[in-house]
Amino acid sequence: xxxxxxxxxxLVVHEGDTVTLNCSxxxxxxxxxxxxKQEKKAPTFLFMLxxxxxxxxxxxxxxxxxxxxxxSILNITATQTGDSAVYLCAVVYGGATNKLIFGTGTLLAVQx
Amino acid sequence: xxxxxxxxxxxxxxxxxxxxxxCAQDMNHNSMYWYRQDPGMGLRLIYYSASEGTxxxxxxxxGYNVSRLNKREFSLRLESxxxxxxxxxxCASNRGQTMNTEAFFxxxxxxxxx
Numbered sequence: 618x619x620x621x622x623x624x625x626x627x628l629v630v631h632e633g634d635t636v637t638l639n640c641s642x643x644x645x646x647x648x649x650x651x652x653x654k655q656e657k658k659a660p661t662f663l664f665m666l667x668x669x670x671x672x673x674x675x676x677x678x679x680x681x682x683x684x685x686x687x688x689s690i691l692n693i694t695a696t697q698t699g700d701s702a703v704y705l706c707a708v709v710y711g712g713a714t715n716k717l718i719f720g721t722g723t724l725l726a727v728q729x
Numbered sequence: 730x731x732x733x734x735x736x737x738x739x740x741x742x743x744x745x746x747x748x749x750x751x752c753a754q755d756m757n758h759n760s761m762y763w764y765r766q767d768p769g770m771g772l773r774l775i776y777y778s779a780s781e782g783t784x785x786x787x788x789x790x791x792g793y794n795v796s797r798l799n800k801r802e803f804s805l806r807l808e809s810x811x812x813x814x815x816x817x818x819x820c821a822s823n824r825g826q827t828m829n830t831e832a833f834f835x836x837x838x839x840x841x842x843x
Contacts (some may be wrong), residue, residue: 621732645754648827648828648829649829651831651832657734658836659819659835659836659837660772660819660832660834661834662831662832662833665829665830667829705771705772707772709827709828709829714741714785715828715829716759716774716788716828717826717828718788719764719771719772719773720771721769721770721771722771
């Protein structure tokens, strides 16, 4: 069965801490992995990863993919209260017809 | 910058009633999607449309129908609502004809079926 599993389910940290969020997957014919941030409403795009070992970076956020071990991590350094959100991982896979599965997300709470 | 616009934002239906959720994007995107989000389940794909005139089932299509009216608009219809369809519904779009690109989401429709 194709699946995407995120861990931890939830996390509480203090401002300034560094966090690492995990996304592992088991799918057939992997194509890409995407990270989204969901605050109150609509998810917003963070990164798309297709190649192993190449870090994507945007400010304090970075992400990397390991296609051999079938996982990705999202790092957030020097966390701020504005980083509080649900972080969603999605995997695109399949042959002629793409499919997509989202993980259930990691709820991050950053306390002042 | 409107992006992806969904209407309505909130709706309460009685079991058996029908309704259509509307979605429009102004980014000239080819692909459009309907997801539902339930606690502990993540986002699940209901239907998608890779281009104008085509639609395909996603992971949870039962109880829903869709129409890709034109390139801008993609509607989701519940013919006979059931309590199990209580959820938050998101419409999304992306530029290509595959899912391999950044998707832009609407603000969601919170639907309650009583």
